[in-house]
Amino acid sequence: MPKQPAPSLMGRALRYLSRREHSQQELRKKLLPFAESEQELADLLLKLEKQGWLSNERFAEGLARRKSDRYGSLKIVDELKQNGIDPETISRLKHQLKDSDAQRAWELWDRKFSTIAEDQKERAKQIRYLVSKGFPLDIVSKIISGRYSPPEGLDS
Numbered sequence: 001m002p003k004q005p006a007p008s009l010m011g012r013a014l015r016y017l018s019r020r021e022h023s024q025q026e027l028r029k030k031l032l033p034f035a036e037s038e039q040e041l042a043d044l045l046l047k048l049e050k051q052g053w054l055s056n057e058r059f060a061e062g063l064a065r066r067k068s069d070r071y072g073s074l075k076i077v078d079e080l081k082q083n084g085i086d087p088e089t090i091s092r093l094k095h096q097l098k099d100s101d102a103q104r105a106w107e108l109w110d111r112k113f114s115t116i117a118e119d120q121k122e123r124a125k126q127i128r129y130l131v132s133k134g135f136p137l138d139i140v141s142k143i144i145s146g147r148y149s150p151p152e153g154l155d156s
Contacts, residue, residue: 009034009044014053021059024049025084060085064093072105073097075134102142105135106150109143116146 024045035041048054060080067076080090117123123144130140142148
């Protein structure tokens with residue numbers, strides 16, 4: 001069986017992007033071992049961006065949407081920073097996520113625990129869980145203590 005030639009750098013990039021959105025930083029890291037030079041890779045990334053195949057904005061919005069059911073704004077913003085998303089986009093998404101943090105934290109808490117903890121050990125467990133998911137401590141403490149109630153029609 002004849003050996004097939006290795007895919008071009010553009011082919012590899014399009015294969016990665018056809019599976020899911022990538023940030024420019026993430027795609028650069030994946031393609032770097034296959035590029036002949038930094039300049040070749042930089043030119044390719046610029047070309048992909050101009051053609052609409054690569055978009056940090058689209059990647060950031062998709063990541064925020066995918067993760068918002070399970071994680072709070074703090075964790076999502078941290079992941080966006082790790083992926084090299086620009087501060088303006090992060091700030092805009094952070095504002096949108098913060099607006100719904102309390103509701104999303106309550107829904108996650110309700111799915112996992114659904115009852116207000118009676119003893120300190122269980123309360124600490126619930127707090128650790130929600131904080132580890134990236135929700136702000138002030139919101140978590142309101143939920144755990146029963147001082148937060150979801151908007152009408154959303155409680156179970």
